[in-house]
Amino acid sequence: MAHKGLLLVLSGPSGVGKGTVKNAIVKNKVFPFEYSVSMTTRKPRPGEVDGKDYFFVSEQRFQEAINQGELLEYNEYVGHHYGTPVGPVKKMLAEGKDVLIETDVNGARTVREKMPDGVFIFLTPPDLHTLHLRLEHRGTESEDVIMGRIREARKEILVMQDYDYAVVNDTVANAVDHIKAIVDAEHVSVKRVIDDYRKMVEEE
Amino acid sequence: MAHKGLLLVLSGPSGVGKGTVKNAIVKNKVFPFEYSVSMTTRKPRPGEVDGKDYFFVSEQRFQEAINQGELLEYNEYVGHHYGTPVGPVKKMLAEGKDVLIETDVNGARTVREKMPDGVFIFLTPPDLHTLHLRLEHRGTESEDVIMGRIREARKEILVMQDYDYAVVNDTVANAVDHIKAIVDAEHVSVKRVIDDYRKMVEEE
Secondary structure (H helix, E strand, O other), X not given: OOOOOOEEEEEOOOOOOXXXXXXXXXXXXXXOEEEOOEEEOOOOOOOOOEOOOEEEOOHHHHHHHHHOOOEEEEEEXXXXXXXXXXXXXXXXXXXXXXXXXXXXXXXXXXXXXXXXXXXXXXXXXHHHHOHHHHHXXXXXXXXXXXXXXXXXXXXXXXXXXXXXXXXXXXXXXXXXXHHHHHHHHHHOEHHHHHHHHHHHHHOO | OOOOOOEEEEEOOOOOOHHHHHHHHHHHOOOOEEEOOEEEOOXXXXXXXXXXXXXXXXXXXXXXXXXXXXXXXXXXXXXXXXEEEHHHHHHHHHOOOEEEEEOOHHHHHHHHHHOOOOEEEEEEOHHHHOHHHHHHOHHHOOHHHHHHHHHHHHHHHHHHOOOOEEEEOOOHHHHHHHHHHHHHHHHOEHHHHHHXXXXXXXXX
């Protein structure tokens, strides 16, 4: 059966280690993902190849891509634009290939609007997970630090509720294991396979 | 965080190998499941222990259990009744333990009505999965055999659509691997963990 590929969107709060987890997935070849090449307005660094590491474009070309709806999501980071061209992603999915996109929470929200059947993973910092332990031992930290952390946690949880999965990034290996399980489970979820089965018996 | 346990319901068409897959999970201790002890009206076989293998009861006691709503699901097999007492299942789930129930498709439907947040896995015969290949080589099988198989497949697909996952039982090892991934993924699904996170920051 020709399944449509899975679009996996890896996101989470800034500093949580999205890039490290993504690189571990790429390096260890944990599962056969396709990676979309991003478009950026920053200059190439030594050794970076246009069309492989990034599509290096001018600010004008980037704005044109935005206006023409060529980008699935885009964001700004230290003065430069980064975006995911939508064409290659749709092509790879149609060919049955799984595609991994790593992006910030704003980017993930945009992808969700355009491709709601993607699988959205929110990487959480381990201290969000262990916050309750800290709260039980308040003596060891100042009230200000605790209250600040709680406010931040509330914001993170508000964002998390729009995702499908929340994976704690306690160790990169654990996070990768969970992501592998998620991909495997999604591949056998009824909502993804039922149409293939239906098509099979309807063709007669 | 005190998670509520996961209720996993393993079902599928008769003869698909549900019991074999369940036994493989139990034997290999793939993951730490609790198993509910079923109630039955059949006589104990040599070596079977009451309260461990089954709760052996009279037909009258079984009917009373049905009438009092003590059973999560029940069914009849070659003249005997089998049922899952609901009390122990709810207790184990509340203690954060994962519970596995293996039952036929009618039993699974009843469990779905009573405990809709369970995880429902439909085990599919490999020939449902490979039916399309057979159809492409019709010359090798009679039209009657093919049409009968298609009618049966249509029925199976109608049942499957009420499940969360469809796992092909091509080999027991593969089926167990998929079920392991499903359990892992469900443990980090946002719909299951978000309440724990919310409780964590609301308590302040």
